[in-house]
Every structure is written in structure tokens, then in C-alpha cells.
Amino acid sequence: MGLTDLVALLSSDAAIQIIASIVKILIIVVLCLQIPPIMVWAERRAPAMMQRRKGPNRVGIGKFRLYGLLQSAADAVKLIFKEEVVPTGANKVVYHIAPIFSVFTAFLVACAIPYGNDITVFGQQISLSPIRLDVGFLFILAMSSLAVYGVTLAGWASNNKYSLLGSLRASAQMISYEIPLGMSLIPLVIIFGTLDLNKMVIAQSAFPWSWGVVRAPISFFLFFICMFAETNRSPFDLAEGESELVAGFHTEYNSAKFAAFFLSEYVAMFVLSALAATVFFGGWQVPFVPYDLLLKIAFGLDWLAALVGFLFLLLKAGFFMWVYVWVRWTLPRFRYDQLMALGWKFMLPIGLFNLLITALVVAIFDTVTRH
Amino acid sequence: MNPYLPVLIVLLLGVGLGGILSGLAHFAGPRKPNRIKSEPYECGVPIVGERDKMSVKFYLTAILFILFDIETVFLYLWAMTFRELGWFGIGEIVVFLAVLFAGYVYVVKRGALEWD
Numbered sequence: 265m266g267l268t269d270l271v272a273l274l275s276s277d278a279a280i281q282i283i284a285s286i287v288k289i290l291i292i293v294v295l296c297l298q299i300p301p302i303m304v305w306a307e308r309r310a311p312a313m314m315q316r317r318k319g320p321n322r323v324g325i326g327k328f329r330l331y332g333l334l335q336s337a338a339d340a341v342k343l344i345f346k347e348e349v350v351p352t353g354a355n356k357v358v359y360h361i362a363p364i365f366s367v368f369t370a371f372l373v374a375c376a377i378p379y380g381n382d383i384t385v386f387g388q389q390i391s392l393s394p395i396r397l398d399v400g401f402l403f404i405l406a407m408s409s410l411a412v413y414g415v416t417l418a419g420w421a422s423n424n425k426y427s428l429l430g431s432l433r434a435s436a437q438m439i440s441y442e443i444p445l446g447m448s449l450i451p452l453v454i455i456f457g458t459l460d461l462n463k464m465v466i467a468q469s470a471f472p473w474s475w476g477v478v479r480a481p482i483s484f485f486l487f488f489i490c491m492f493a494e495t496n497r498s499p500f501d502l503a504e505g506e507s508e509l510v511a512g513f514h515t516e517y518n519s520a521k522f523a524a525f526f527l528s529e530y531v532a533m534f535v536l537s538a539l540a541a542t543v544f545f546g547g548w549q550v551p552f553v554p555y556d557l558l559l560k561i562a563f564g565l566d567w568l569a570a571l572v573g574f575l576f577l578l579l580k581a582g583f584f585m586w587v588y589v590w591v592r593w594t595l596p597r598f599r600y601d602q603l604m605a606l607g608w609k610f611m612l613p614i615g616l617f618n619l620l621i622t623a624l625v626v627a628i629f630d631t632v633t634r635h
Numbered sequence: 636m637n638p639y640l641p642v643l644i645v646l647l648l649g650v651g652l653g654g655i656l657s658g659l660a661h662f663a664g665p666r667k668p669n670r671i672k673s674e675p676y677e678c679g680v681p682i683v684g685e686r687d688k689m690s691v692k693f694y695l696t697a698i699l700f701i702l703f704d705i706e707t708v709f710l711y712l713w714a715m716t717f718r719e720l721g722w723f724g725i726g727e728i729v730v731f732l733a734v735l736f737a738g739y740v741y742v743v744k745r746g747a748l749e750w751d
Contacts, residue, residue, distance in 0.1 A: 281636040289645055293652070347667065348660040351675040360657055367656065368649025375645045395641045402711060424675040428689070436693050439700040446707040453714035515676060520660035524653055601750035604696070608748045612703070612739070616732060619710065623717065623725055630718065 280388045288394040289375060296374050300530040301336035303585060308335070310586075311593045346519035351423050354516065358421035363517065363524035366414030370531035372407045376400050377538045378462040379577060380548045380570035381555060391462060392548075392570055401459040404539065405446055408494065411532060412438045415496075415503070415513050418525070422516035430512025433600065434496050434503030440607040441493035441500075447615030448486035451622035452543050455479050465547035470554045476544040482618040484544045486611055491536045491584070493607065495529060498592035502600050537584030538577065545580050548573030695747055706735055 273279060305320075309331065312319025320332040350359060372395070380392035397403050412435050419431020453459060455476075456467045468475050477484045496503040496512075504512040514525045541547060550558055550572060562568035598606070675682060713720070713728050720727075742748060 278636055282640070285636070285641045286644060289641060289648060293648060344659050344663050347664040349668065349673055352673045353675065363657055364650055364653030367653035368646060371649040371652070372642065372645050375641065395645060397638050422675065425677060432689055432693050436696045440696060443700065443703045443707060446704065447710070450707070450710050450714045453711060454717045457718060459715060510676065510678070519664050520656045524656040527656070604748065604750050609743065616736065620729070620732065623728070626717070627722060627725055
């Protein structure tokens with residue numbers, strides 16, 4: 265095959281799409297790998313700030329201490345070179361599979377978020393979410409519920425009572441809060457009339473008064489609580505509850521396998537933050553600058569406009585990541601019965617009524633505007 | 636291009652990445668296992684009893700989850716066709732939710748959601 269044949273093959277429409285999708289996936293995966301180190305650093309420095317102590321500030325390059333930012337990198341290296349101890353009586357196969365399960369579900373969800381508006385490359389329209397489906401919304405919900413398996417399998421396989429209790433609590437909590445989570449997002453589907461996340465962002469426009477949070481505030485309230493419960497974060501971190509359960513489902517995991525759980529937890533946090541930003545806060549829309557205007561400011565270059573949008577999405581998601589840390593060091597932990605009661609007896613009925621009220625309001629509004 | 640192709644790519648990549656992390660744990664660190672070290676960690680107390688017993692409450696929660704989750708998925712279908720169905724759809728969904736809510740009230744009254 266000659267060079268011209270190769271060029272012709274690579275410039276065919278299908279090839280461009282496939283190459284673009286691989287590039288997009290790699291970018292997002294690499295981005296997601298950067299989240300845990302930064303978040304671990306934030307999670308050490310923030311409480312230090314709140315408790316008036318210094319926190320890690322030594323590790324750096326030579327004289328440049330970078331506020332201890334490289335502490336996380338040092339920790340990652342340390343974790344990799346630790347001895348792996350597999351507990352006796354553990355179910356070997358499941359024990360080794362569980363962290364893999366956690367990692368890939370986290371990445372699958374991360375790739376379904378729209379990171380920018382569609383751009384045109386070589387005459388091909390390319391969407392800026394690595395996984396672009398018409399049912400992106402359902403895909404995200406389905407894949408994020410798979411995360412329960414990693415937790416359950418890990419706890420069950422390690423032959424440790426603490427792990428088992430932690431994983432039972434975690435899975436019961438995650439499935440309980442999945443119902444209000446799913447329900448809180450239905451009003452948005454009613455309002456915007458689509459399951460495609462990018463179309464939802466476009467429908468929200470650049471102006472904050474037409475964003476999801478203004479149109480469906482109760483949904484946001486429910487979603488916000490579910491964000492913490494779904495990722496087993498404080499104040500709902502009963503799965504870990506270190507004073508009772510050592511470390512919950514990953515008590516028997518160490519070295520790089522523990523790092524895998526760590527990674528998936530932080531990626532899951534990022535995904536929910538990005539999803540909150542996407543459906544409630546206009547996603548990649550730059551506040552008060554409509555996309556057409558943004559395109560003009562960016563000299564008509566759609567990739568530049570998309571990059572600006574991407575940065576704004578990261579900013580919005582970053583805010584929620586900060587809220588995670590903030591809440592963790594502010595609120596005490598719930599009791600388990602309180603947690604389950606909150607999910608089933610408070611959020612579920614509110615979710616149902618929110619759904620009905622939104623449907624009625626939208627229907628009345630539609631009827632009035634049609635006549 | 637099939638829109639589900641990227642799903643497969645991410646799946647393979649994620650499994651690969653998880654596999655690499657698991658593999659690193661296996662090969663990068665030292666390996667000096669002994670009997671005491673690989674006992675399950677239960678705060679140094681000699682291990683007693685079975686680990687496979689769990690509260691029946693968790694089964695009940697799981698069953699209730701399945702019921703309500705299927706109902707949520709059904710609501711998504713209605714939400715998608717909301718504008719086409721109009722008031723007819725709302726009427727139907729009110730009936731559906733009323734039946735569901737009756738079941739929910741029954742579950743609460745029977746104490747299925749009480750943790751003690």
C-alpha cells in the first residue's frame with residue numbers, strides 16, 4: 265500500500281471519527297488521572313486552613329515547595345511500591361477484579377459528559393463528549409449504578425467482617441439514594457425535552473436565569489444531597505466510618521489496589537460535580553456570553569470557543585469539588601438509621617411531588633402559551 | 636461510526652488501567668508474606684464467627700430499590716414523550732403515581748424502612 269492510499273484511508277470520514285474519538289477518550293482519561301492528586305492535596309490543605317495549622321507543605325522540587333503539591337505524587341509512588349497483602353481466606357478472583365470494576369465504571373461515566381459544543385475538524389462534525397449517545401442521560405445513570413458492584417465485591421471478597429459491613433452499608437446507601445437521584449433529574453428531562461446532555465446544555469443558554477437550577481430548584485436540592493450519598497462522602501460516609509469499621513469496604517486493600525479505589529472515588533466525585541454543572545449550571549456555557557458571541561470573540565475559531573467553554577465547565581465542576589471538601593470538614597457524620605430515613609422518607613416523597621408539580625407547571629405554561 | 640464504539644474503547648481502556656494498577660500492586664512491591672501478616676485485619680483480636688451473616692434489612696432495601704428504580708426508568712420514558720402526550724399523559728401518570736404512592740405508604744406503615 266502506497267503513501268497516498270494510507271493518506272486516503274486516514275482522511276476518510278469514518279477514520280477521522282474513530283481517531284477523534286480515541287483522542288477525546290485519551291484526553292479525558294488523562295484529565296481524570298490528574299484529579300485524585302489535586303483533590304488529595306486540597307483535602308489536606310483545606311482542613312489545615314480551617315483548623316489553623318499548616319498541613320503538608322514540604323514536598324516540592326528543590327527550593328520550590330509549591331505549597332506541598334507534590335505530596336500527593338510522593339504518596340502515589342509510595343502506594344505503588346508497598347507490599348501487597350492478600351488476606352487469607354479471601355476469594356482471590358473477586359478480590360483482584362473488584363478494583364478494576366470500580367475504575368472502569370468511573371471512567372465510563374466521566375466520558376459521557378459533554379465537555380464543549382460540537383466542533384468541525386476536516387469538515388467533520390465532532391462532538392466534544394467522548395461517548396455521545398442520544399440517551400446520554402440514561403447511560404450516565406446506568407453506569408454510575410454499576411459502581412455499587414465494585415464496592416460490594418471488594419467488601420465481600422476480603423473475608424473481613426469490617427469490610428463486609430462497610431460494603432453492605434455502602435451498597436444499601438448507594439442504591440437507596442439512586443432513586444431520589446434518578447427522580448430529581450426527571451423534571452429536567454420534562455423541561456428541556458431531551459436525554460442528550462449536549463442539547464440540554466444548549467437549551468439552558470448562557471443566561472443564568474434559564475439554567476436548570478432556576479427552573480428546577482427542588483431538583484437541584486435533591487441532586488445536591490444525592491451527590492454526597494452516592495459517592496459515600498461525608499456527611500454520609502458511613503461506609504467508612506473509621507471509628508467503627510476501620511476503613512469500610514477497602515480495609516483489606518493496600519498498595520496500588522487501594523490507589524485504584526481512591527482514583528475511582530475521586531473520579532466519581534468529579535463526574536457528579538460535572539453532571540451538576542452540566543444539567544443545573546449551564547455546562548460549558550460561559551455566563552452571559554451566548555455561544556454565537558463567544559465564537560465571534562474567539563475569531564470564529566470553534567475549537568477556541570470550545571476550549572473556553574471547557575475551562576468554564578471545569579471551573580463550575582471545580583466549585584462542587586470544593587464544596588465536597590468544605591462539607592466534609594464542616595458537618596458531622598449521620599447515624600445510619602437517620603441516613604436511610606432521610607433517603608426513603610424525606611427525599612423520595614419530595615422527589616415524587618417535585619416531579620408532579622413540575623409536570624403540571626410545564627403543561628399549564630405550554631397550554632397558556634399555545635393559545 | 637456506531638455511537639457505542641467509544642463505549643467499548645473506554646471499557647477496554649478502563650479495564651486496562653485498573654489491570655495495570657492491580658498488576659503494579661502485584662509486581663512492584665516486595666513480597667514477604669507470612670501467616671500473621673495475611674490474617675484479615677480485625678484490630679488484632681483473634682478472629683471469631685462467620686462473615687457471611689448479614690441483616691435481612693439489606694435484602695428488603697434491595698428489593699424496594701428494584702421496585703422503585705424500575706418505576707423511575709418508566710417515568711423517564713414518560714418525561715421524554717411529555718409534550719406529545721400532553722394532559723392525557725399527565726392524567727395517566729397521576730394514576731400511576733397514586734398507585735405507587737399507596738404502595739409506598741403501605742411499606743412505610745409496615746415498618747419496612749425502620750432501622751433499629
